[in-house]
Amino acid sequence: MQNYYRLLGVDSTATASEIVQAYLAQRTRLKRLAADPAMKSRLAEVEAGYGIISHPRRRLAYDVLLAQEPAEAALPAHYAAAEARWHHYARIARSLNVALLACCLLLGLDWTLPLRQYAHETVQSRFPVSVPSALSAPEVAYRVHTAHTSFRLPSAIGHRVRTGQAITVWQTPILGIVQRISAPASPDGPAPFRPYGGTIYGAFFLLPLLLAAVAAVGTWPGHSPETYVNTAAVGALLTVLALVVLLCF
Known part of the structure; x- marks a missing residue:
């Protein structure tokens, strides 16, 4: 019975x-x-x-x-087998959530540490990398390379950095995300300015915060196996978005 x-x-x-x-x-x-x-x-x-x-x-x-x-x-055996599968998936999902939370902590550490400064960096190349699809608003973004850094500039401030020009660059110490640039020879003066605004520490700063919150829920003990699996799936999607932001901006 x-x-x-x-x-x-x-x-x-x-x-x-x-x-x-x-x-x-x-x-x-x-x-x-x-x-x-x-x-x-x-x-x-x-x-x-x-x-x-x-x-x-x-x-x-x-x-x-x-x-x-x-x-x-x-x-019954099929009930036990189904429960065992979910617990197996939950262990994998919880491990993934731990890894995602560690990545978020790494981002937080990279953001809080003092910026690394590269003075007198020579601009080695500057070339267009993207053009918006809207023909009514043609705009070019520029990819700039120096000896130690690489960053993007929107066309609105692209004139401030030219090939062969000496600039000063500040970037994060771990991931090397450029935060500020100073171009003394620029027509606009040597005041520091920011590169493309859509970085993981800029317009998309809520993305790693949301990822950290989801991963934290997925690592907290006492949840059901479904919760661990669902949070890992959501965390994986948010991680893909974060990688797109890091690579494209």
Whole structure:
């Protein structure tokens, strides 16, 4: 005979409110996994079990029958196999979340450390790298290379940096993301200015913060296997977006 207490995850002495809470938690979890036939079948048994032990008279009769059982019946093999798969995926997902959180901490460390300064950097090359598709607003972005750095400039300030010109560049010490540039020979003067604004530390600064929050949830103990898997999937998508920002800007 099926042990509905164990199926719901409560003790045989559980109160009515504890049974209701356990039932709602199991129903919510299993409905998300309804695509798995084993989980759909288990949801049906949870519904049936709740209909018995949530009713005082039915529960009393069920307890009498359960007490006559020699031992608790084990869950069917396909249920156990499905649960084992989810726990296996959860371990992998949690490890991925730990790695993503470490990457976010690395970004935070790179942002907080003092910038590395390269004085008297000679601009080795300056060439257009992208043109917007809108013909009504033609604009060119420039990729600039020096001996130690590489950065992008929008066309609005592209005239401030020319090939063969000596400039000063400040970049982050770990990832080498250029934060400020000074061009003394520029017509606009030597005041420092920022390169292309769409960097991971600029317009897209919320992206690593969101990634860190998702990864932190996915590493915190006590969550269900589905939570670990879902947070790892979301974290992977956010990581792809962050890499696009780092590589393209």
